[in-house]
Amino acid sequence: MxxxxxxxxxxxxxxxxxxxxxxxxxxxxxxxxxxxxxxxxxxxxFWFLAVLYLLWLYLDWETPCTGGRRSQWVRSWTVWKYFREYFPIQLIKTSDLNPNHNYLFGFHPHGVLVAGAFGNFCTSSSFSSLFPGITPYLHIMPIWFGCPFFREYIMSAGMVSASKESVSYVLNNKEGGHASIIVIGGAEESLNARPGSLTLSILKRKGFIKMALKHGAHLVPVFSFGENELFKQVANPKGSWLRNVQEKLQKIMGFALPLFHARGIFQYSFGLIPYRQPINTVVGSPIPVKQNLNPTTEEIEQLHALYLQKLRKLFEEHKGTYGIPEHKSLIFE
Missing domain, CATH: 1.20.5 (Single alpha-helices involved in coiled-coils or other helix-helix interfaces)
Incomplete structure (x- = not known):
């Protein structure tokens, strides 16, 4: 029981x-x-908001190639002041620029972050006071202007497409006073960005020379000391499996994927926050260029060689001031 x-x-x-x-x-x-x-x-x-934005993209698609849509309010955000002071970023002038001319700035090196180009040309830096009457346009890869909403921000900061049409639009200003800033080494050069590296991808890059000749834009070499010191990169020598993969991905996607690291927020051993290293962007003297609508290969080669000469001279004159050993020189490839 x-x-x-x-x-x-x-x-x-x-x-x-x-x-x-x-x-x-x-x-x-x-x-x-x-x-x-x-x-x-x-x-x-709220599905109609997405439809309206798609319509806006359709109507506004060519704006990145027609001078963009800069906003002084965005360029003057307080956060950019702290961004410049973090490293700090400084712009150095070596010669006056006549606002009656248009200019094509060749920016070197690319680095990982391109912090010097952004801090000096896309925010309310000292550029306007050093070069009065000159409006800078930083040309970046067209792919970034396909990103919804992000495209609006980068145009507000003064960035435009790096397409030929975009560069031509900026340099066609008959009144002068426009400066196209092109990071010559591009994505390929970012794979060499590591502390102490002085390798520039430039020997085969002559399109900017042709554009300068066609529009009669004066060439200005710019070297940003400290740009390669912001991050460490995983070893990827040419011929290694990692470099081969990175180069293949670059050809497919249009941009490189360097494997980099730096410091953290509260420690300095590992993280993705760039090191606090001074960035001194030196703007060289302009190289006068006469307009030539149909430049020959020989004329392009000649101006390209002159540009390399002026770039090397700019580097050699200032490397001691910014901590580069005397025995080190630029490597062009």
Whole structure:
């Protein structure tokens, strides 16, 4: 009898367990379904915003190639002041620029972050006071202007497409006073960006020379000392499997993927925050260029060689000031 009573109590207990759990499970599932339905309802109510933005993209698609849409308010955000002071970033002038001419700045090196180019030409830096009457346009890869909303911000900062049409639009200003800033080494050069590196990808890059000749834009070499000191990069010598993969991905996607690291927020051993290293961007003297709508290969080669000569001279004259050993020189490849 005692065994039967115990068995009966156990069966009753087992029956009660599902009776207690099932309602709780139903309530939780119902709550989750309501939340999900509510989210879908909200998204459904605002679907027209996505349609309006797509329409805006369609109508505004050519703006990055026609001078962009800069905003002095965005360029003057306080955060950019702290950004420049973090490293710090400084712009050095070596010669006056006549605002009656248009200019093509060749920026070197690319580095990983291109911090010197952004800090000096896309924020309210000392550029306007050092070069009055000159408006800088930083040309970047067209792919970034396909990113919704992000494209609006980068145009507000003064960035435009690096396409030929975009460069031509900037340099076609008949009144002068425009400066196209092109990071000559591009994505390929970022794979060499590491402390102490002085290798520039420039020997095969002559398109900017041709553009300068076609528009009669004066060439200005710019070297940003400290640009390669901001990050360390995983060893990827040419011929290594990592470099081969990176180069293949670059050809497919149009931009490089350097494997870099630096410091953290509260420690200096590892992280993605750039090191606090001074960036001194030196703007060289302009190289006068006469307009030539149909330059020959020989004329392009001649001006390219002169540009390399002036760039090397600029580096040699200032390397001692910014901590580069005397025996080190630029390597062109």
């Amino acid at each position: 005692a065994a039967r009573r115990a068995r009966g109590r156990l069966l009753k207990h087992n029956r009660r367990i599902p009776a207690v759990r099932r309602p709780a499970q139903r309530r939780t599932t119902h709550s989750e379904c309501c939340c999900g339905f509510f989210v879908i309802l909200i998204l459904g109510n």
